Amino acid sequence: MKIERRLSPEAMNIVRNSIFEAEGQEVVIVGKRNPEGLIDQIEAVARGNDEAAPAVHEFIERGDVLIHNHPSGVLRPSQADLQVASRLGGQGIGFYIVDNQVEEIYCVIEPVSQHRLEKLSGQKLADLLSPGGVLHRLFSGYETREAQIEMLEAVTQAYNQNLIAVVEAGTGVGKSLAYLIPSADWALKNGERVIISTATINLQQQLMDKDIPLVEKILGKRLNAKLVKGRGNYLCLRRLEDTVQEMALFSEGEGELEALRSWAGETKTGSRDDLSFYPSAELWSRVCSEADACMGLRCPYREECFVLKVRKEAASSKLLVVNHHLLFSDLAARLDGAGFDATAVLPPSRRIVFDEAHSIERSATSFFSRRYGKLILYKQLRRLHAHRGRRSYGLAVQIQKFSSRPEVFQKIPSLIQQVQRAAEKLDELTLNYLGETNTFWIRSANLKQEFSTIIESMVSLRTDLAGLLTSLESSLSTIEEKHEEDSEVFEASTVMERLSTIYSTLGDMLHYEEQEDFICWVEKSFSGNREASAFFIKTPLKIAPLMKEAVFDPIKTVINTSATLTVRKRFDYWFRRVGLGDDFGHRTLSLQLESPFAYRDRVLLAIPSDAPEPKEPGYQDFVSDFVLRSIELAEGGALVLFTSYRQLQETYDYVAPALERRGIAVLKQGAENRTKLLGRFHGDLSSVLMATNSFWEGVDAPGESLKMVIICRLPFSVPTDPVTQARMEAVEREGGNSFMHYSLPEAAMKLRQGFGRLMRRKSDRGVVLILDSRIVRKSYGKVLLSSLPSTKRAVSGGEEVLREMEDFYYP
Numbered sequence: 001m002k003i004e005r006r007l008s009p010e011a012m013n014i015v016r017n018s019i020f021e022a023e024g025q026e027v028v029i030v031g032k033r034n035p036e037g038l039i040d041q042i043e044a045v046a047r048g049n050d051e052a053a054p055a056v057h058e059f060i061e062r063g064d065v066l067i068h069n070h071p072s073g074v075l076r077p078s079q080a081d082l083q084v085a086s087r088l089g090g091q092g093i094g095f096y097i098v099d100n101q102v103e104e105i106y107c108v109i110e111p112v113s114q115h116r117l118e119k120l121s122g123q124k125l126a127d128l129l130s131p132g133g134v135l136h137r138l139f140s141g142y143e144t145r146e147a148q149i150e151m152l153e154a155v156t157q158a159y160n161q162n163l164i165a166v167v168e169a170g171t172g173v174g175k176s177l178a179y180l181i182p183s184a185d186w187a188l189k190n191g192e193r194v195i196i197s198t199a200t201i202n203l204q205q206q207l208m209d210k211d212i213p214l215v216e217k218i219l220g221k222r223l224n225a226k227l228v229k230g231r232g233n234y235l236c237l238r239r240l241e242d243t244v245q246e247m248a249l250f251s252e253g254e255g256e257l258e259a260l261r262s263w264a265g266e267t268k269t270g271s272r273d274d275l276s277f278y279p280s281a282e283l284w285s286r287v288c289s290e291a292d293a294c295m296g297l298r299c300p301y302r303e304e305c306f307v308l309k310v311r312k313e314a315a316s317s318k319l320l321v322v323n324h325h326l327l328f329s330d331l332a333a334r335l336d337g338a339g340f341d342a343t344a345v346l347p348p349s350r351r352i353v354f355d356e357a358h359s360i361e362r363s364a365t366s367f368f369s370r371r372y373g374k375l376i377l378y379k380q381l382r383r384l385h386a387h388r389g390r391r392s393y394g395l396a397v398q399i400q401k402f403s404s405r406p407e408v409f410q411k412i413p414s415l416i417q418q419v420q421r422a423a424e425k426l427d428e429l430t431l432n433y434l435g436e437t438n439t440f441w442i443r444s445a446n447l448k449q450e451f452s453t454i455i456e457s458m459v460s461l462r463t464d465l466a467g468l469l470t471s472l473e474s475s476l477s478t479i480e481e482k483h484e485e486d487s488e489v490f491e492a493s494t495v496m497e498r499l500s501t502i503y504s505t506l507g508d509m510l511h512y513e514e515q516e517d518f519i520c521w522v523e524k525s526f527s528g529n530r531e532a533s534a535f536f537i538k539t540p541l542k543i544a545p546l547m548k549e550a551v552f553d554p555i556k557t558v559i560n561t562s563a564t565l566t567v568r569k570r571f572d573y574w575f576r577r578v579g580l581g582d583d584f585g586h587r588t589l590s591l592q593l594e595s596p597f598a599y600r601d602r603v604l605l606a607i608p609s610d611a612p613e614p615k616e617p618g619y620q621d622f623v624s625d626f627v628l629r630s631i632e633l634a635e636g637g638a639l640v641l642f643t644s645y646r647q648l649q650e651t652y653d654y655v656a657p658a659l660e661r662r663g664i665a666v667l668k669q670g671a672e673n674r675t676k677l678l679g680r681f682h683g684d685l686s687s688v689l690m691a692t693n694s695f696w697e698g699v700d701a702p703g704e705s706l707k708m709v710i711i712c713r714l715p716f717s718v719p720t721d722p723v724t725q726a727r728m729e730a731v732e733r734e735g736g737n738s739f740m741h742y743s744l745p746e747a748a749m750k751l752r753q754g755f756g757r758l759m760r761r762k763s764d765r766g767v768v769l770i771l772d773s774r775i776v777r778k779s780y781g782k783v784l785l786s787s788l789p790s791t792k793r794a795v796s797g798g799e800e801v802l803r804e805m806e807d808f809y810y811p
Helices: 009-021 050-059 079-089 122-129 134-138 146-161 175-190 201-219 237-244 254-264 281-287 306-315 324-338 357-368 374-384 395-402 406-434 451-476 487-510 544-552 572-578 619-634 645-661 674-683 722-733 738-755 781-786 798-809
Strands: 027-033 039-047 065-069 094-098 105-109 164-169 194-198 319-323 351-355 370-373 386-388 391-393 439-441 518-526 532-540 557-562 588-593 603-608 638-642 666-668 688-692 708-711 766-770 792-796
Touching: 009 027, 009 039, 009 065, 039 065, 079 094, 079 105, 122 134, 122 146, 122 175, 134 201, 146 164, 146 175, 146 557, 146 588, 164 175, 175 194, 175 201, 175 319, 175 351, 175 557, 194 201, 194 324, 201 319, 237 254, 237 281, 237 487, 254 281, 281 374, 319 324, 324 357, 324 544, 351 357, 357 532, 357 544, 357 557, 357 572, 370 374, 370 487, 374 395, 374 406, 374 487, 374 532, 391 395, 395 406, 395 451, 395 487, 406 439, 406 451, 406 518, 406 532, 439 722, 451 487, 487 518, 487 532, 518 722, 544 572, 572 738, 603 798, 619 638, 619 645, 619 708, 619 766, 619 798, 638 645, 645 666, 645 688, 666 674, 674 688, 708 738, 722 738, 738 781, 766 798, 792 798
Parallel strands: 065 094, 164 557, 164 588, 194 319, 194 351, 351 557, 603 766, 603 792, 638 688, 638 708, 666 688, 708 766
Antiparallel strands: 027 039, 027 065, 094 105, 370 532, 386 391, 439 518, 518 532
């Protein structure tokens, strides 16, 4: 058999190098075939013998090939080879044996050829939800929703024709079932994996606990769907054991670490979510799994690895549920060289569903941004060397015993101190420059003369950091060969790589004028003890090019859905932001479906037209008083949304004492974590929740627990925010109007999200109160109002609005 007919020259070289790195021992390799049937992608997944093959075959896709070498040069398959080949052959996977020189090949079994895809029947799937269908037999009171069936048919078309579907489905349409049923049917019929990505944990839990089990009943088939979380959610047993050796590292004491160690011996998942307590951020960062700290095949705990178990489960599943951040990390790895046919962070897929698609730009912006702050730096420096009393500890202390010249490590502590002093100085100068402001954009037009001292300080820090990196690299080069793959040495190399990344990020900041596609900016942040520090951030100006390259070009079917994708009934704004331009017109299918809820009968939109505008005197006094009177009228059950924490605090200070005297609990964002706050809000029907930003979406509190949503100020982005400012200027450069084409559409979509918190079930009823009179006084208010569902309206003076609200609540 000619090996050239099976493997590309590049693939042969990779296999040859993998065998060389294993010192000629057996290596188990997965090969991916190109459309011509030639293996051109290679990944070594295990070292050992035939016994290793069963442990890795779940990573392999139908049509792939498992390759391993016989060091003896005799390619005749052993009995173990034949057993493995038989198992894999039943899954459509090939099995090849090569010699160590990768010159000869024995094909024990060939992989299946690419099979013809079976198209879905839109009619058959629609019948499942129609009168007399399976869903009606499962739930006799189920009401057929024409909009849901229309969406299901559009999603089905997108799968059959490799389209990009964009569906705005109002609350109550039932969009989850509308995309899950064709997605599941496609995966079952064609064996192709579908990835469903969401923005919030709440939706992930709903899909896994409620919607997917229902789809299994509707289709009458098991889906084996898996929820995949980022590896940082899982314990790394190797890092845990390394940390146990340095118990004194943690200021929280040894008890928490011992509790983790005890739990590690009992847990089957290793997931932080399964812990009975929430470990400190510092401790968890030391023991969690991280991609760059993973030893892979060399790890002594590989067989027990929790992440590896999750990856195996994901590889065996054709329906994965993830969050946007994890999906973008996978797509970034693919753009970085992993390709779209091999496993990267996630198993490969050419079919993706983005639920909560309105948040794609925000999620991608967050993921692709790079940050530097002294706390990020100190975390890595403490891993190298630190003190407690007179005792020194850290990786530099641990690994010097493996060195042929341990004295070279003696310089590291003083170099670390030098870097720390430089970082402190940079942080102090930057905070002084910020003064009372929280952000600034690093660009020549914005900077005062004093910024030159920050540049000088950053240069100094970078120089000191380079000195530390040089010394660390030199020290690591003295490690004796027999210790080069020891855990502590690997961790030290990981820290060095992370310090190198910090060095590069600082370099980008120094050359801010050359970052044409990025925004370099500074943000003041506060730690838990309210201590301020400065973060330097590099953010992509646009995510559209990334979406085009990572999603819309390579992915065959992309479903995008949300309750809020349009402005004034048009998708234009969202299309521009994510890069769905004319290039994809022939592949794009868009559909807008109204909510079936009776908003006109069940929701009152109340706007006191005599409210002072936000910049006018008396505005805050008006807001505080009106919020108090409105909540008293409704007897609690209110969500009060703000655009700034300062206004939240001022309003809270005014209303909380009066409401609590009436037995109405007032909850405030920041007092507890989000999950606990929402749990208390749901549990106490008369309680009030005051919140900003993230609470404008993802709050699902049907029934009596939420009967009033108060929007204190229209949610325009702060124009001085560097990212907002840069993106507005980019719109102007391209000939657009930054207010009409960016600020206003952004505000309209966020306003719709806030409005949408009220009515989550068709039986819900209540008031949305907007205390920003600009929505009726300014011409742009018509755009905002036209983006909201049609409801009853009370637009009048404040006293009249209160009377109309009272009539609505107590007819």
